[in-house]
Amino acid sequence: MASPADSETWMTLVVQPNDTNPLGTLHGGRLLYWMDECSSIAATKHSRAVVVTVSVDGVSFRHAIELGSVVTIRARVTRTFRTSMEVFVEVWAENIPRNQRIKCNEAYYTFVALDERKQPLVVPDVVPTNEEERRLFDGAMRRRQLRLILAGKLKAEDADALRALFMPENPDSKK
Ligand SMILES: CC(C)(COP(=O)(O)OP(=O)(O)OC[C@H]1O[C@@H](n2cnc3c(N)ncnc32)[C@H](O)[C@@H]1OP(=O)(O)O)[C@@H](O)C(=O)NCCC(=O)NCCS
Known part of the structure; x- marks a missing residue:
């Protein structure tokens, strides 16, 4: 067992001309690649094993990132299931001369x-240690069920955590 802080991984990069799109801002695919790299290191730290990306969701591009910006990426494992791990990734862009720093992106990988035979390997549990880690831990079950439904790997009627969110038990039914 380990906390999210044990897998926490930071990456810092500068947006170079070959990272940009025709508008001169960071190419979205390049940023997703950097986020994948950072989050795979976090998952590797937690599992001490080779890991592969199985899904990416909740990606939002809130602000374009300019050429020359310093990009900081933070990733940590929020929760594990049997062989899979959810990693929460956050991205900030910084213009150091102007003393500006804004949060640009978030995603769940x-x-x-x-294992050595390329078969899924059981991973250690995550133990949240503060309020934010507990919130991410609790939400991870709902996000997992949603992504498995969308991937056709879980029936909607078996998604108990989602059902509890959207259809809380009728308080009158207990009377
Ligand atoms: C990852 C992989 C080995 C899983 O194989 P599989 O036959 O689907 O194995 P399983 O059905 O036992 O699933 C393994 C885990 O993945 C999870 N999983 C499978 N598909 C998923 C999806 N779309 N989203 C989230 N989790 C998923 C399962 O829930 C299971 O997790 P759990 O053990 O914690 O419950 C296989 O899908 C694969 O090799 N995918 C390609 C990975 C890749 O090439 N990535 C890009 C380069 S890194």
């Missing part, structure tokens, strides 16, 4: 740890 899911990784599966593999």
Whole structure:
């Protein structure tokens, strides 16, 4: 067992001309690649195994990132299931001369740890240690069920955590 802080991983990069799109801002695919790299290191730290990306969701591009910006990426494992791990990734862009720093992106990456035969490997649990880590831990079950439904790997009627969110038990039914 380990806390999210044990897998926390930071990456800092500068947006170079070959990272940009025709508008001169950071190419979205390049940023997703950097986020994948940072989050796979977090998942590797947690599992101590080779990991592969199995899904990416909740990606939002809130602000374009300019050429020359310093990009900081933070990733940590929020929760594990049997062989899979959810990693929460956050991205900030900084213009150091102007003393400006803004949060630009967030996403959830899911990784599966593999053994030497490239078969899914059971991973250690995550133990949240503060309020934010507990919030991410609790939400991870709902996000997992949603992504498995969308991937056709879970029936909607079996998604108990989602059902509890959207259809809380009628308080009158207990009377
Ligand atoms: C990851 C992989 C080995 C899983 O194989 P599989 O036959 O689907 O194995 P399983 O059905 O046992 O699933 C393994 C885990 O992945 C999870 N999973 C599978 N598909 C998923 C999806 N779309 N989203 C989230 N989790 C998923 C399962 O829930 C299971 O997690 P759990 O053990 O914690 O419950 C296989 O899908 C694969 O090799 N995918 C390609 C990975 C890749 O090439 N990534 C890009 C380069 S890194």
